[in-house]
Amino acid sequence: xxxxxxxxxxxxxxxxxxxxxxxxxxxxxxxxxxxxxxxxxxxxxxxxxxxxxxxxxxxxxxxxxxxxxxxxxxxxxxxxxxxxxxxxxxxxxxxxxxxxxxxxxxxxxxxxxxxxxxx
Numbered sequence: 001x002x003x004x005x006x007x008x009x010x011x012x013x014x015x016x017x018x019x020x021x022x023x024x025x026x027x028x029x030x031x032x033x034x035x036x037x038x039x040x041x042x043x044x045x046x047x048x049x050x051x052x053x054x055x056x057x058x059x060x061x062x063x064x065x066x067x068x069x070x071x072x073x074x075x076x077x078x079x080x081x082x083x084x085x086x087x088x089x090x091x092x093x094x095x096x097x098x099x100x101x102x103x104x105x106x107x108x109x110x111x112x113x114x115x116x117x118x119x
Contacts, residue, residue, distance in 0.1 A: 008057035059086035
């Protein structure tokens with residue numbers, strides 16, 4: 001019953017790679033109550049920084065390390081994600097590889113997108 005959160009998945013930032021439709025991270029985001037800002041793209045596309053900023057995600061999920069690099073980008077300070085404090089590192093093994101750890105990934109993503117839910 002909570003509003004959807006617009007999410008950008010940062011797979012890599014040199015160049016920017018993300019997870020589009022028909023990927024495990026996209027599926028987990030949907031199940032956790034979010035909407036992938038690049039759901040209109042399929043697979044693992046390369047996107048520009050400008051495209052990400054235009055789509056203004058409310059949350060950034062960084063696969064692996066890189067949260068500090070997101071927060072250090074001056075242009076990103078205006079994004080809803082940085083203003084909300086919703087920039088988080090996620091263990092890629094929990095959200096990219098099929099297997100039992102996907103449940104852990106789903107739980108982690110849900111907690112990031114909706115902190116305080118389920119209390």
